[in-house]
Every structure is written in C-alpha cells, then in structure tokens.
Amino acid sequence: MIQKTRIIVFDADRYDRGLLALAIRSAYPELEVVKTATLLELMHELSAAPVAAVVGDPGPLVAEMSEAIGFARQREPACLFWIFSEQDHAPSARDCVGLGVDGRDRKDSAGYLSLPHRLLERIRAARDMSERHAPELSTLLTSAVPGPAGLVDADGRFQAVNRELEVLLERPRYQLLATPLESLACEPEDRLELRRRLQGPRTASTTVFDMGFDGRGNGHITVQLRPLGPQTRQGAWWVVNCSEALRKVTAEDSVAVSVRNAELEQLLFAVTHDLQAPLNSLANNARWLGAQSAAIGEEFAETSAETVALTRRMQQMLDGILAVSTVRAGHAEPEAVSLDGVLADAIANLQSEIDAAGATIERQPLPTLLVNRQQMVQVFQNLLSNAIKFRAARPSRVRISSQDSGDCLRVVVEDNGIGIDPANAARIFGLFQRLHTEQEYPGLGIGLAICRQVVRAHGGELFVDSAQGSGASFILEFRGTGLRSIINPVPRGGLTLR
Numbered sequence: 472m473i474q475k476t477r478i479i480v481f482d483a484d485r486y487d488r489g490l491l492a493l494a495i496r497s498a499y500p501e502l503e504v505v506k507t508a509t510l511l512e513l514m515h516e517l518s519a520a521p522v523a524a525v526v527g528d529p530g531p532l533v534a535e536m537s538e539a540i541g542f543a544r545q546r547e548p549a550c551l552f553w554i555f556s557e558q559d560h561a562p563s564a565r566d567c568v569g570l571g572v573d574g575r576d577r578k579d580s581a582g583y584l585s586l587p588h589r590l591l592e593r594i595r596a597a598r599d600m601s602e603r604h605a606p607e608l609s610t611l612l613t614s615a616v617p618g619p620a621g622l623v624d625a626d627g628r629f630q631a632v633n634r635e636l637e638v639l640l641e642r643p644r645y646q647l648l649a650t651p652l653e654s655l656a657c658e659p660e661d662r663l664e665l666r667r668r669l670q671g672p673r674t675a676s677t678t679v680f681d682m683g684f685d686g687r688g689n690g691h692i693t694v695q696l697r698p699l700g701p702q703t704r705q706g707a708w709w710v711v712n713c714s715e716a717l718r719k720v721t722a723e724d725s726v727a728v729s730v731r732n733a734e735l736e737q738l739l740f741a742v743t744h745d746l747q748a749p750l751n752s753l754a755n756n757a758r759w760l761g762a763q764s765a766a767i768g769e770e771f772a773e774t775s776a777e778t779v780a781l782t783r784r785m786q787q788m789l790d791g792i793l794a795v796s797t798v799r800a801g802h803a804e805p806e807a808v809s810l811d812g813v814l815a816d817a818i819a820n821l822q823s824e825i826d827a828a829g830a831t832i833e834r835q836p837l838p839t840l841l842v843n844r845q846q847m848v849q850v851f852q853n854l855l856s857n858a859i860k861f862r863a864a865r866p867s868r869v870r871i872s873s874q875d876s877g878d879c880l881r882v883v884v885e886d887n888g889i890g891i892d893p894a895n896a897a898r899i900f901g902l903f904q905r906l907h908t909e910q911e912y913p914g915l916g917i918g919l920a921i922c923r924q925v926v927r928a929h930g931g932e933l934f935v936d937s938a939q940g941s942g943a944s945f946i947l948e949f950r951g952t953g954l955r956s957i958i959n960p961v962p963r964g965g966l967t968l969r
Contacts, residue, residue, distance in 0.1 A: 476594065477503045479516050481527030481536065482555075490583060491527065491555060498587035510535055517543040523594050524551035526586070528578060533562045534893075537570035544571075548608050549597035553590055555582065566893075567643035569634045573597075574645045600630055604699055607710055619713040622699075627651050627669045630708075639692070639713055652694075652711060656682045668696060669709065691715070753778075808844045810837035810882065814871060817851035821859070828859045830867035837873050837882060846925045850933075851884070853918035854945050858886035863940070882947040891937040899935065 478495060482488035485508070492504045507513045510532055513525070522543055529536045533554070540552045554562070554575040567575075574593055576582040601608050604622060611620055611633050619636035621629050632647050640647065640655065653665040661682040668678055680694045695712040811834075818825065818832060825832065832855070840847075851871075858869045865887060874881045891899060900923045919933075926933040926947050937943035 475503065476501075476523045477505065477520060478590075479505045479507055479513060479522055479525045479527075481507050481513055481525060481529065483508055483528070483530060487528065487578065491586075494583045495526075495587045495590070499591060502591075510539065514539050521547045522550050523547075523598075524553055524573075524590060526551075526553035526555055526590060528556045529554060529562070533566065533570060533572075537572070541571065548605075548611075549594075549601040551590070551593060551597060553586075553593075555586060564643050564646065565641075567645070568641060569638045570643070571634055571637075572643050572645050573648065596630070604708060607699060611710075621647070621711045621713075623652050623669070623709045623711050625707060627653060627666065629711075636713060639715060658682070665694070806841065806844065807839055808842050808847065809839045810847070810873075813837075813842075813844060813847045814851050816848045817855055820848075820852055821855055824856065824859055828862060828867050830859050830862070830869060833868065833870040835870075835872040837871070838875070838880065840929070842929055843925075846928075850922045850925050850947070853922050854884045857918060857945075858884065858888060858943075861886075861888045861943075863887065863889050863942075878950065880949045883944050884947075885942065885944040887942040890939045890941045891935060891943050892939045893937065900933070 480488055480492045480495070482491060488506050488508060492506050495502060495504050505516050507516055507527075513536065516522070517525070517539060525536070525540055525543075537552065540550060544550050551573040552571055554567070554572055555578050556562075556575070557578045574589065576586045576589065600622070607622060608631055611622060611631055619633065619639040621632035621636050624630045628649050628651050629647050630649075632644055634644075637644055637647065652669070653662040656662045656665060664680065665682070668680065678696045680696070681691060682694060693714045695714075697710040697712070699708040699710060814834065814837060824830075855869060859867055868887050870883075870885045872883050872885070874883070900919050922945075923933045929949075931947055931949040933945065933947055935943055935945050
C-alpha cells in the first residue's frame with residue numbers, strides 16, 4: 472500500500488467535494504486527502520508539498536487547472552490530473568486534448584465506488600514508472616522533450632505521453648494511456664512492422680518508421696523509437712518521438728478527390744436550385760394572400776406577413792448554401808495577389824459600416840500569395856464585418872497583422888469585441904450556426920463557414936482564439952503545401968491606421 476500519499480480533491484460544490492473525499496478515505500484510510508474549492512486554494516496546496524493526484528470537477532476551469540498542475544509536475548512529474556464530472560461531455564474529449572488529463576470518471580454512484588481503486592492503481596503505475604525511468608519521465612512530462620513524445624512499455628502500450636503528442640494525435644491523454652502504439656496505424660502492414668520493431672532484437676540506435684495514422688483524415692507521421700534499458704534485452708521500454716509527415720499525393724488521388732468534390736458540389740447546387748422555384752411560388756402566394764387580408768381579418772394578415780418573412784429567410788439560406796457550395800470551384804484561377812490590396816478592397820467595401828461604428832482599423836504589411844483574389848476579399852470582408860458587428864461597449868478596434876516563422880505563416884484579424892466562449896470555438900464555423908438571437912445580432916451564420924471553406928481551398932486553415940468578453944483573434948494559418956503559395960516573405964513595417 473502506498474504510504475503518505477497526498478491527493479487533492481477539487482470541487483466547487485461542498486456536498487460533492489465532501490462525498491468524494493469520504494469515498495477515497497473510506498477505501499484507503501492511509502491516504503492524505505485535501506479538499507479545495509477554488510483555484511487559489513488548489514494552487515496553494517500544490518505548492519505546499521508533493522502531490523500524487525488532483526481529482527475532481529473542474530467545471531469551466533479545466534484549462535486553468537491544467538496549467539497549475541503543469542507547474543506542480545516540474546517537481547513531481549508523476550502527479551496525475553483526474554476529472555470527475557457529472558457529464559461525460561463536459562468538458563468534452565476534444566476540449567481535453569493537450570491539457571494532460573490522465574483519467575476521468577462520471578460523477579454518479581458507480582463512479583464514487585470505482586474511482587478510488589482506479590485512481591490508486593494509476594498512482595502506483597505512475598510511481599513505478601517514475602522509479603524505473605525517472606529522467607525520461609521528467610523531461611517528457613515537463614515539456615523538456617521537443618515535439619510530440621511518449622513512453623511505451625514492454626507490451627507496446629503508451630504509459631506516458633506529453634501534451635504535444637496529444638495535440639498531434641488529436642486525442643486526450645486518458646484515451647492514449649494503455650493504448651497500443653500499433654493501434655494508431657491505419658494499414659495492417661504498418662501495424663505488423665511496428666510490432667516487429669518493438670518485439671524484435673534491440674539496438675542502441677534510434678530506428679525511424681513512417682506510417683499512416685488514424686487521425687486528421689489518415690495523415691502520415693514519422694515515428695522514432697529509442698530503446699530504454701539494456702540494449703540486448705527484448706521486451707523493454709521505448710521512448711517514442713513523433714512528427715507529422717507530408718503524405719505524397721498521387722495523381723490518381725488528386726483526380727479521385729476532385730471528382731468527389733465536383734459531384735458533391737453539383738448535387739448541392741442542383742438541390743438548392745430546384746428548391747428555389749417552389750419557394751418563390753410559396754412567397755408569391757403568401758404576398759397575394761396578404762393583399763386580400765383587409766377583407767379577411769387582422770389575424771390572417773399577421774400570419775401572411777410571417778409566412779412572407781419566413782420564405783424570405785429560407786431564400787437567403789439557400790443563397791448561403793449556394794455560396795458555400797461554389798467556393799471550392801472558384802471561377803478564377805489563383806494569381807499572385809498582394810493581401811494588402813485585398814485588405815484595402817475589403818475596407819473600402821465596409822467603409823460605411825466602419826464609420827458608423829467609429830471603428831479603428833490597424834494594419835501591418837501583409838505578404839503576396841497565390842490566391843483567388845475575389846474569394847480572399849470576401850474572407851477579409853466577412854472577418855472585418857463580424858469584428859464590427861460583435862463589438863463591445865468600448866470603442867471598436869481591429870488589428871490585422873501577419874507572422875512568418877519559416878514553416879508557418881499566420882495572418883491574424885484581432886478585435887476587442889465581446890469575444891467567444893472557447894466551448895463554442897468550433898461551432899461558429901458551422902453553416903447556419905449562431906450564438907445569438909436575430910434580435911441581438913442579425914445574420915444567418917454563413918460568413919465564417921464560407922471563410923473557412925475559402926482558406927481550406929487555398930491549402931490553409933482558419934481558427935479562432937478567444938475568450939468571453941476579451942475580444943477574438945481569427946487566424947489564417949498556412950503550413951506544409953499551403954506555404955508553397957507564398958511569393959515573398961512578410962515585409963517589415965509599423966502599423967497603418969485607417
């Protein structure tokens with residue numbers, strides 16, 4: 472039995488906090504259990520003495536708790552972070568990626584009974600691993616190892632992973648732990664090859680292996696295996712370093728993808744086009760009935776007017792679907808376009824909105840890219856329009872800048888508006904997805920969906936970094952093949968105010 476093991480219980484609810492502490496003490500009386508209700512209390516206890524595990528319901532503070540535990544792991548690398556929440560999807564597995572969550576249980580009667588045993592079993596395994604491979608575990612979990620990495624045991628299963636590996640594989644730590652390394656491979660031959668290398672004769676050198684993996688649409692990663700322990704011993708542990716590899720796309724692949732995209736676009740166009748005719752007839756009939764309303768009554772007139780409004784909104788939605796479906800097709804070939812000129816066009820198109828809002832636009836020099844000019848104008852115009860629409864009480868300020876690190880180009884549109892709850896960061900890019908009512912902020916929820924489609928069609932990605940009430944930064948990111956379209960590096964220069 473583990474002696475003098477210290478566990479911190481975190482829960483804002485007094486009853487749940489006490490019940491969890493009681494469940495752990497009842498199962499293992501020799502454990503020291505400390506109860507905390509706030510992040511400040513948690514940080515104080517983490518700094519007071521070594522901690523084996525932090526377990527509880529983080530609520531909306533999961534990221535803050537992760538950061539605090541990250542500091543504690545610099546002293547105690549084997550410290551565990553365990554979520555015990557009422558709902559399996561709060562926080563979701565996707566939200567836990569990169570936060571170093573070692574385990575999770577559901578806060579119900581079964582959870583209170585099973586969690587202490589599962590937690591203690593994991594503490595034992597973590598301490599055993601720390602004793603066997605302390606240097607590797609310390610450098611791995613304190614992010615001293617550059618890039619995605621993990622430790623694999625004699626059975627080929629992950630026993631430790633760092634946050635970078637969580638992000639690369641797009642899975643939280645608690646899903647990766649005890650998972651066979653070979654299970655990540657897409658192809659049977661790749662799984663067999665990994666198994667052969669892990670179980671075969673060991674050498675002192677690092678072996679390198681490229682494989683397709685089950686994530687990010689069957690992407691490719693490079694796996695490096697370095698043995699731990701005696702070089703001649705079979706079935707010992709391994710250090711695994713991973714990096715993302717560019718997949719070689721064949722001509723057949725490109726043709727097949729193009730055909731599928733064209734077929735989907737044609738189908739979507741045909742469906743939306745065919746729906747326009749009956750919808751127009753419905754709108755005309757509703758208007759005609761509205762014209763007869765004087766003889767029929769006020770209630771009928773209101774119903775007719777509502778029907779006209781609904782058909783108009785449906786027509787707008789169909790127009791939005793058509794706009795999204797035709798983004799990838801594009802009517803103009805990409806050309807060398809200065810994004811400074813693109814941004815100038817977008818600002819000119821929105822000048823009346825900018826003036827009415829009293830907004831300030833700050834600009835830094837942007838690079839020249841091979842893009843469809845009109846589509847890129849639409850991206851900047853939509854992002855600027857959203858920044859002005861969702862402004863806060865303070866004067867609106869929007870800043871457009873770019874960052875080029877050599878292997879990554881980022882164009883950032885940053886505002887000081889009302890911000891976005893991180894829980895809704897993915898949702899806002901969905902078609903017709905809205906976070907506010909029509910009365911609060913008019914719109915259909917189409918703009919960001921179109922922006923993401925355009926950026927992806929140019930080999931990039933669009934995402935948001937934001938917090939409620941703290942503004943939002945929309946980031947156009949180009950890596951890998953997307954970087955091939957950069958004509959010149961980002962020029963140096965200060966801000967330009969418009």
